Amino acid sequence: MNIINTVNTLDRTKAPHIKDAIEFDLHLKPYQKMVLDNGVEVYTIDAGPEDLLQLEWVFFSGNWYEEQNGIAAATNHLLKNGTSTKSAFEINDHFDYYGAYLNRSCYNETATISLHTLNKHLSELLPVVAEIIMDASFPTQELEIYQQNMKQRLEVNLLKCDFVANRLIDEYLYGIKHPYGKYATAETYNALDINAIKQFHHQYYAQGRCIMFVAGKLPTDIFQQLNDNFGKLPIHPRTSVAIEHPVLQATQKKYHIVNDPSGVQAAIRIARPSINRLHPDFTKAQVLNTIYGGFFGSRLMSNIREDKGYTYGIHSFFQNHLSASAWIVSTEAGIDVAEATIKEVYHEMQVLREEPVDADELLLVKNYLIGSVLGDLDGPFQIIGRWKNIILNDLTGSYFDASIQTIKDITATDIQEMAEKYLNPDDFYELVVI
Amino acid sequence: MHKDTSTPMAVLNIMYDVGARDEDPNQTGFAHLFEHLMFGGSVNIPDYDEPLQLAGGENNAYTTNDLTNYYCQLPTENLETAFWLESDRMLSLAFSEKSLDVQRKVVTEEFKEHYLNKPYGDVWHILRELAYTTHPYRWMTIGKNLAHIENAQLQDVKNFFAKHYNPSNAIMVVAGNVETDYIKELTEKWFGPIPAGEKYMRNVPQEPAQTEARRKTVKAEVPLDAFYKCWHMPARIDKAYYAIDLIVDILGGGASSRLYQTLVKEQQLFSNIDCYHYGSLDRGLLTIEGKLVKGITPEAAEAAVEKVLDGLRNTKVEEKELQKVKNKTESLMAFEDMGIMNRANSLAFYALIGDPTMMNSELQKYQEVTVDEVLQECKNLFEEHNSTTLYYLATQQQHEHN
Numbered sequence: 070m071n072i073i074n075t076v077n078t079l080d081r082t083k084a085p086h087i088k089d090a091i092e093f094d095l096h097l098k099p100y101q102k103m104v105l106d107n108g109v110e111v112y113t114i115d116a117g118p119e120d121l122l123q124l125e126w127v128f129f130s131g132n133w134y135e136e137q138n139g140i141a142a143a144t145n146h147l148l149k150n151g152t153s154t155k156s157a158f159e160i161n162d163h164f165d166y167y168g169a170y171l172n173r174s175c176y177n178e179t180a181t182i183s184l185h186t187l188n189k190h191l192s193e194l195l196p197v198v199a200e201i202i203m204d205a206s207f208p209t210q211e212l213e214i215y216q217q218n219m220k221q222r223l224e225v226n227l228l229k230c231d232f233v234a235n236r237l238i239d240e241y242l243y244g245i246k247h248p249y250g251k252y253a254t255a256e257t258y259n260a261l262d263i264n265a266i267k268q269f270h271h272q273y274y275a276q277g278r279c280i281m282f283v284a285g286k287l288p289t290d291i292f293q294q295l296n297d298n299f300g301k302l303p304i305h306p307r308t309s310v311a312i313e314h315p316v317l318q319a320t321q322k323k324y325h326i327v328n329d330p331s332g333v334q335a336a337i338r339i340a341r342p343s344i345n346r347l348h349p350d351f352t353k354a355q356v357l358n359t360i361y362g363g364f365f366g367s368r369l370m371s372n373i374r375e376d377k378g379y380t381y382g383i384h385s386f387f388q389n390h391l392s393a394s395a396w397i398v399s400t401e402a403g404i405d406v407a408e409a410t411i412k413e414v415y416h417e418m419q420v421l422r423e424e425p426v427d428a429d430e431l432l433l434v435k436n437y438l439i440g441s442v443l444g445d446l447d448g449p450f451q452i453i454g455r456w457k458n459i460i461l462n463d464l465t466g467s468y469f470d471a472s473i474q475t476i477k478d479i480t481a482t483d484i485q486e487m488a489e490k491y492l493n494p495d496d497f498y499e500l501v502v503i
Numbered sequence: 504m505h506k507d508t509s510t511p512m513a514v515l516n517i518m519y520d521v522g523a524r525d526e527d528p529n530q531t532g533f534a535h536l537f538e539h540l541m542f543g544g545s546v547n548i549p550d551y552d553e554p555l556q557l558a559g560g561e562n563n564a565y566t567t568n569d570l571t572n573y574y575c576q577l578p579t580e581n582l583e584t585a586f587w588l589e590s591d592r593m594l595s596l597a598f599s600e601k602s603l604d605v606q607r608k609v610v611t612e613e614f615k616e617h618y619l620n621k622p623y624g625d626v627w628h629i630l631r632e633l634a635y636t637t638h639p640y641r642w643m644t645i646g647k648n649l650a651h652i653e654n655a656q657l658q659d660v661k662n663f664f665a666k667h668y669n670p671s672n673a674i675m676v677v678a679g680n681v682e683t684d685y686i687k688e689l690t691e692k693w694f695g696p697i698p699a700g701e702k703y704m705r706n707v708p709q710e711p712a713q714t715e716a717r718r719k720t721v722k723a724e725v726p727l728d729a730f731y732k733c734w735h736m737p738a739r740i741d742k743a744y745y746a747i748d749l750i751v752d753i754l755g756g757g758a759s760s761r762l763y764q765t766l767v768k769e770q771q772l773f774s775n776i777d778c779y780h781y782g783s784l785d786r787g788l789l790t791i792e793g794k795l796v797k798g799i800t801p802e803a804a805e806a807a808v809e810k811v812l813d814g815l816r817n818t819k820v821e822e823k824e825l826q827k828v829k830n831k832t833e834s835l836m837a838f839e840d841m842g843i844m845n846r847a848n849s850l851a852f853y854a855l856i857g858d859p860t861m862m863n864s865e866l867q868k869y870q871e872v873t874v875d876e877v878l879q880e881c882k883n884l885f886e887e888h889n890s891t892t893l894y895y896l897a898t899q900q901q902h903e904h905n
Contacts, residue, residue: 079696081547081591085583090559093511093578118509119837157768161758166827168834187834214771221774221794224726228622331724334612334620366552378608381616401616433557440559444576447510448841 089432090439091477097446097469100456103292106300110307111281112456113291116449120188122285123450126202127461130180130273133248133312137265139257143215144269145175148182150211152204157211160197169194177248178391179461180273188288195298203275203302207266216258223253231401233328234336234502241324241498242342242395244317249390280307280460284453316393318342324500332503335407337400339414341496343387345394346462350487352475354387354396357487360426360434361385361417362398364441368417369398377413379406391462396491407501421488425481438476504686505678505850507843513679514576514843515585517593518851520674521667522569523646524639524707524785532646535566536610536655537663541573543602545592558584566644569784570855576844579679583689590693593673596664603657610652614645622725626792626895633717634733634788634891638710669700674854678847710735710786717891720801722898727774728795730804731893733788734884736780740856745868746880747780751789752828753820753877754778754811759827762791765811772799772807784856788891789884801894815881819874832869 103111132141149171150157164171169186171194182201186194226232236252243250281299283291344351355363362369362385369383383400402410426434445451459468526533541564542551555562560577575585618624627643635641646652675694677686713735737743754762755778762776776793795804839845846862853861 079692081587081594084554085581085587087558087584088578088580090578090581093559116509117841118507119841121834121837121841158759158764161764162827165757165759165831166823168827168830168832170834185834185838187837214768217771217796218767218774221727221797225622225794228726230620332620333615364556366556374609375605378605379612381609381613401612401620403612403615433553436559437556437561440556440578441561443559443578444512444561447512447843450841 090436090443091432093439093443095439095442095446095473097455098452100453103295104306105296107302107304108306109279109281109299109304111283111292111295112453112460113282113287114284114449114453114456115287116284116452117286120286122184122186122188122191122283122287123453124184124186125282125457126182126198127179127280127282127457128181128274129178129278129307129310130269131176131178131248132251133178133314134273135269137260137262138251139253139261140265140269141180141273142175142253143212143261144207144266144274145173145180147207147211147215147266148173148201148205148270148274151206151208152200153206154204155197155200157208160201163197164194167193171198188286191288192294195294199298199302202299202304205270205274207263207270209263212261212263212266216261219253220255220258223255223258228329230328230332230334230336230502233326234338234500237324237326237502238338238340238397238498238500241319241321241500242340243393244315244319247314247316249388249393274304276303277305278307278310279304282453282457284449286449316342319498322498324498326500326502328502330503333404334401334503335404336502337402337407337410337414338397338498338500339411340395340397340498340500341491343394343396343491345387345390345392346458346464346468350490352472353479353483353487354491356434356438356476356479357421357484357491358385358387358396359438360430360484361421361492364434364437366433366437368420369414372417373400373402373410373413377406377409379403379410379413383410383414389458404503411499411501415494418488418492418494421492422485425485428481431479431481431484435476435479439473442473504681504683505676505843505846506681507678507846508680510679510843511579512576512843513579513582513585513677513681514574514847515582515589516572516574516676516678516844516847516851517589518674518676518855519571519573519667520672520703520855521571522567523642523644524568525667525703525705526639526642528639528642530651530655530659531642531648532610532644532652533655533659533663534571535644535646536606536652537660538564538566538571538573539606539610540596540602540660541592543599543606544597545588546595546597548588548591549597551588551592554584555588560585568640568644568781570852572848572851574844574848579681582677582679582681586689586693589675590697593668593670593694594697596660598657598661598664600657603655603660607652607655610645611649614649614652618643618645623723623729623895625723626729626731626893629719629721630731630733630788630790630891630893633719633893634735635710637708638785639707640710640783640785640787667703670694670697671700671702674851676847676851676854678843678850707785713889716887718894719892720894720896722896725895725897727797728799728801728897729792729895730773730795730801730808731790731792731895732805732808733790733891734886734889736787736789736884738786739782739784743876743880743883746872746876747789747884748782749825749828749832749869749872750815750877750881750884751778751780752831753815753824754791756828756831761811761814762793762808766793766804766807770807771796772804801896805892812881812885815878816885819878822874825872825874825877829869829872833866836866
């Protein structure tokens, strides 16, 4: 190779040729679906370089279904803290011994149990997951430890301006009684009652509605194993249950709260109620959001971090709720520059409403979005995550392709229309917590 | 190079052999501040991020006490864009006053967000200064104090670049569905012309063996008393590292670990407790930390922790318990290796510490650890004279600084 010649002719100011990411042909690898004997659906993706699996049991047992605040979360948390034949320690030791990770998470509509394991240990683990679902025993002492430790954790978190701001902005957007707007206090934990938890477990897990997602290098007998362990349980397939929770938005729009008088930063949240995935504008609004505050090169980051240095980071995003949703700008900034930061947040809305995005920036954002989807389709866990989103949101199978097409086709005029429609300061709540 | 034909994405990872341990004690936080400046434009390219995003790519970087790592991922077809960008910033930065000025502010806000405006945020500043008398692990990557960052001058930035940012001090890993010949060609084209530079010879003052226990009590405006205790442990490349990493898991890895089961569940002295280490390249710290249940004194909490450690110092662990933490390690490694970004990062790290083939031999080293080694390392490690203890207590006084 003639290196000398390369040195002399290499023009470092000139970017190498690129293939525009929007020219890539992107497809979401299709899932395989199985149905267990009891009707429970299992969606699977068979892919990946390692002999390992991620399994997720999604129950419709989030805080949407509780009659008393905190019951859904406590039930979910305590699921693995004892059955009629095993102590919490024995259950944890069993999963730990096989190097597996058994986690549980509680959300609004759903609550999940997830298992990450090497394939070779799967058969030792599935029966214990089934035992937890059917036979969790909720010892009183486990609840007491949970109450004590959660209250202590809450006390620490309440000193953090970002934690407090996240709770309050949800309260303003949805109301303190709505599943999306309510939050836990020390009284919430004190009021937890073991019988209410047992009842909730019986209704929403042992006899609950469930849907499963499995991804990784699937063993050939995966269906058999799942059906043997879960196909005969009295759990039900997913059906829609109409429980309505009215949203009650706050009437006051602006809030300034001093939570910690010695704080040196302010948590800023600027948020509006918004459309969700089911709305025809959603993908277009997502592109607008990317330009506005959705990635490192966004307007908010470029202006407020990279030009002015007011913050370590500023982001805008849509909440991923199934029904009502919100569009939120979130940052922590120095107290002395908090007002200036807020001014710039609104200023960037105005620029997007008044001026069309130029062609270079629009192409960059499209390429970035497509590139990140391409990167995000790399691996079974990411692929099943996308399908889960589509399935739980009741979107059609063509949603993914349609979204990609929208990103490729969107114009500066579309973006400006979205900004005129959705980025009006009057629609936004504004919260500063020090 | 790491080849993976299953992914449409390629990764370019450059690890520089420089971290906070290489800083001047009067100019701490510099390696990390510098990492920010690496995104402020290079000699021929005014903006790093834009062209990468245009090519459908994403990137990030991190600084530790030991090293600085930069990585980007983009569609394989556009890999050359990464070569172009990374080689130009290895050749030279733009060194703009504006970029320095802005990033000083950004890092100052980062400092506030993570270390000042957060309960218990200053714990590791205190612990490092107490546990180390000599080694530059005395300070955190963010820096000893805000003034060091605020006072950084452009000439300092230039000097730092000249000393550390050249091919002699860098390891590059390319991962993805790519051919070796093509990568060689791109490397020659973009990196070949950059002068190798001088290899930085690290001459970091090593920490003398600790001979006396160190203790400190501080009061702060936090709601809960907290307990921290650290012991000096061998460096990452020491053969004892594997046994100690497993000991950390026996003590604090997951809900069946000894500390959690005994002190959170059975005795209810702590509302949470963890055991961890940072895998430091020089001699590091093994740390146990937890928040106390209200009404429990730190002395009682410490005595209970020591009793758990007595169990490890005096009695061999059961084979089954050792097998458990080995199984956890195997599983963790397999899950970590799922993405090419992680694999590229690991490969660079092992190359930096001397042998990229460690990527494939690490698990075996864990498997070979015996119950006798675990016992021996516990005896070596958990000596009172090798420890640093911090009681971080809640004060009733409101709104008092320090």
